[in-house]
Amino acid sequence: MEKFTQLSGIAAPLPLVNVDTDMIIPKQFLKTIHRTGLGKNLFDEMRYDDKGNEIPDFVLNQPAYREAQILVTGDNFGCGSSREHAPWALEDFGIRCVIATSFADIFFNNCFKNGILPIALPEAERDMVMTDAEKGANARIEVDLVSQTITLSDGTTINFDVDPFRKHCLLNGLDDIGLTMEKVDAIAAFETQASSSRPWV
Amino acid sequence: MSPKTLYDKIWDAHLVQEDEDGTSLIYIDRHLVHEVTSPQAFEGLRLTGRTVRAPDKTIAVPDHNVPTTEDRVNGITNPESRIQVEALDKNAKDFGIHYYPVSDVRQGIVHIIGPENGWTLPGMTIVCGDSHTATHGAFGSLAHGIGTSEVEHVLATQTLIQKKSKNMKVEITGQLSPGVTAKDIVLTIIGRTGTAGGTGYVIEYCGEAIRALSMEGRMTICNMAIEGGARAGLIAPDQTTFDYIKGREHAPKAEDWDAAVAWWQSLRSDDDAHWDKVVTIKGEEIAPVVTWGTSPEDVLPITAEVPSPEAFKGGKVGAAKRSLEYMGLQPGQKLTDVEIDTVFIGSCTNGRIEDLRAAAAVLKGHKVKPGLRAMVVPGSGLVRKQAEEEGLAEIFTEAGFEWRMAGCSMCLAMNPDQLSVGERCASTSNRNFEGRQGRGGRTHLMSPQMAAAAAITGRLTDVREMLSPEPEPA
Ligand code: SF4
Numbered sequence: 001m002e003k004f005t006q007l008s009g010i011a012a013p014l015p016l017v018n019v020d021t022d023m024i025i026p027k028q029f030l031k032t033i034h035r036t037g038l039g040k041n042l043f044d045e046m047r048y049d050d051k052g053n054e055i056p057d058f059v060l061n062q063p064a065y066r067e068a069q070i071l072v073t074g075d076n077f078g079c080g081s082s083r084e085h086a087p088w089a090l091e092d093f094g095i096r097c098v099i100a101t102s103f104a105d106i107f108f109n110n111c112f113k114n115g116i117l118p119i120a121l122p123e124a125e126r127d128m129v130m131t132d133a134e135k136g137a138n139a140r141i142e143v144d145l146v147s148q149t150i151t152l153s154d155g156t157t158i159n160f161d162v163d164p165f166r167k168h169c170l171l172n173g174l175d176d177i178g179l180t181m182e183k184v185d186a187i188a189a190f191e192t193q194a195s196s197s198r199p200w201v
Numbered sequence: 202m203s204p205k206t207l208y209d210k211i212w213d214a215h216l217v218q219e220d221e222d223g224t225s226l227i228y229i230d231r232h233l234v235h236e237v238t239s240p241q242a243f244e245g246l247r248l249t250g251r252t253v254r255a256p257d258k259t260i261a262v263p264d265h266n267v268p269t270t271e272d273r274v275n276g277i278t279n280p281e282s283r284i285q286v287e288a289l290d291k292n293a294k295d296f297g298i299h300y301y302p303v304s305d306v307r308q309g310i311v312h313i314i315g316p317e318n319g320w321t322l323p324g325m326t327i328v329c330g331d332s333h334t335a336t337h338g339a340f341g342s343l344a345h346g347i348g349t350s351e352v353e354h355v356l357a358t359q360t361l362i363q364k365k366s367k368n369m370k371v372e373i374t375g376q377l378s379p380g381v382t383a384k385d386i387v388l389t390i391i392g393r394t395g396t397a398g399g400t401g402y403v404i405e406y407c408g409e410a411i412r413a414l415s416m417e418g419r420m421t422i423c424n425m426a427i428e429g430g431a432r433a434g435l436i437a438p439d440q441t442t443f444d445y446i447k448g449r450e451h452a453p454k455a456e457d458w459d460a461a462v463a464w465w466q467s468l469r470s471d472d473d474a475h476w477d478k479v480v481t482i483k484g485e486e487i488a489p490v491v492t493w494g495t496s497p498e499d500v501l502p503i504t505a506e507v508p509s510p511e512a513f514k515g516g517k518v519g520a521a522k523r524s525l526e527y528m529g530l531q532p533g534q535k536l537t538d539v540e541i542d543t544v545f546i547g548s549c550t551n552g553r554i555e556d557l558r559a560a561a562a563v564l565k566g567h568k569v570k571p572g573l574r575a576m577v578v579p580g581s582g583l584v585r586k587q588a589e590e591e592g593l594a595e596i597f598t599e600a601g602f603e604w605r606m607a608g609c610s611m612c613l614a615m616n617p618d619q620l621s622v623g624e625r626c627a628s629t630s631n632r633n634f635e636g637r638q639g640r641g642g643r644t645h646l647m648s649p650q651m652a653a654a655a656a657i658t659g660r661l662t663d664v665r666e667m668l669s670p671e672p673e674p675a
Contacts, residue, residue, distance in 0.1 A: 016519075016520075017516040017517070017519075017520055018396060018397075018496055018520060020634050022632075022634045022635070022636060022637055023634070023635065023636075026636055026640075027613055027614065027615050028615070030237050030615065031237075031266065031279075031281035031282060031284070031285055031615070032240075032281070033240035033241065033244070033284060033285060033288050034240075034241065034244070035241050035244075045635070045636055045640065050622075050640075074516055075397065075516060076396060076397045076400070076430070079396060079397070079430070080332070080632065080634060081331075081332055081613075081632075082238070082330065082331060082332040082346035082347065082348055083237075083238065083348075084238065084241075084330075084348035084349040084350060087348075102397060102400065104397075104400065104430065105400055105401065105430070105432055106332060106346055106347070106348060106432075109348065109351075110348040110350065113348065113350035113351070114350070163222075163224075163364075164222055165220070165222060165224045176350070176354055176362055177245075177249075177251070177353060177354050177357050177358065179362075180226065180354065180357075180358045180360060180362065181357070181358065183217070183218060183226060184358075186217050186218050186226070187217055187226075187228070187254075187358060187359065187360055190217045190228050191228075191359075194228065198214075198324075198461075198464065199457060199460070200322070200453035200457040200458075200460070200461045201230050201258075201322070201325065
């Protein structure tokens, strides 16, 4: 997993609520058996028309936002299906940080497992980031995971919360499986105990 | 000992390790696997030289993009779907896990076959790379969806890294009125609490109206816990649960059964347990409902009118506008005047035998409105077989429904069963998101009874108009 320490980039505004994973990556792109290559179909139904041509109004099609690394959006981002293709598509496009007022649970967890930092902010602060994002390529936003701060283009800083364990893993690019494998003795002990207390399992 | 909720009890029984900050390692009793969210996980195992830790606790089935036409035995024509199903065939074989291939009569939607074959038992932890894993909570098991990285984590370690959720109690008191089903209960709850109302919680559903439900109905409720934002839904096991499980292929037998039941009976929330949030709804107040918009929280009684976006607050005003435009509806229009093109009965929400019985009871002696497309997709091969034995298949086909093979089908339209742009569907599935059932397709969620009623009239219909006022003598 790629490390996440600090990021300075363009933020794309997507002022919608309840953006679900079907919108992030429609199911016709789930038929792959690999993790990469989904970025071109990120937000496919909002981004392209029936003939596959770009819809110029959509934020990621606008010249200012084609290289966006941050997405700023509304409540309950990532709701719906648990597909991990959603963070894979974001990551493959180049988005490494999503800032929203709230996130759906599974999507939120999936982000951390794929080197993406999801940040939940109170509405007023999210609005400040959104306003900055709307300035386009002139406004670079800085996200620093070490100090847990977002710095806007005018120098304003906003603090954010992150779970300490998730932070540690992101900063070091640590893979959960490797960490858990170190606890194999505890798992084996649990299995022995469970097979006597609940043998039918 | 301090009082505990059912969730607390299951959690404690599966805790392998807990860090100071509450990050916990939880042991997983059952891991269900399907073709769409697993290939990258198995790819990960191969790349790192890891194996499946507990193949006997891992059960795989292809369901999401298998065709539901009978000619599927000749092979899947869509090359991408075929590759995914073949990848699962191979992964199941290479890693030695339980497997129900497309040719097995027990094949079906993963959340239907788990309970059906006795894999799903009270007090278990159950995960699957699919958000509707919450379904299994109907047995009093802690069940939830995970992402593909977590699928790989569970395959390799049989554990999951978790933080404990908060406890929420949803109580449905009293009794349901005629024509009101489990689907109406759960849609009504989501309509009240919103799609994010359960975020961060595990919900336990309780109360007299929940106790009175069959296992099928309880599964419908827990299935949609995720649509209310919750990680999982739970219903405490009781005699109804034990009766359902007894005798199923992988259920405990002989003295194991007695020991299991003894433990299962302790799986209930203590009377004075602490709840972080409580929602109470009177069963009598629940009406047959349908969704009008593109979020499962857009729920109204069938007797209502399409709302005006101005009736909402905040971000929801814009969302409602967008929904109505997408759905092609006008504020003030009566829901019962909305004409439909298609009816879909199936999915892990409502693809079980009881759902088919309920729909067939409404359809019996009627015909599908001419010009309408109507299909039934049983949730599993066993449901299909039983429905054929009970004569339900005949009722459906005589009425003009297509009778399909088991799978997810038009619930998510990954196989050829899809809506076209603007096509309007009365559906028993669980998601009415834009494009869920096919690009530009319009979905109204409802119970199987309501979907059957809509098939007859060709519009959204109050099923109560079709119920005889006096219950017919048995
Ligand atoms: S029936 Fe629908 S909701 Fe259920 S598992 Fe299949 S796609 Fe998911």
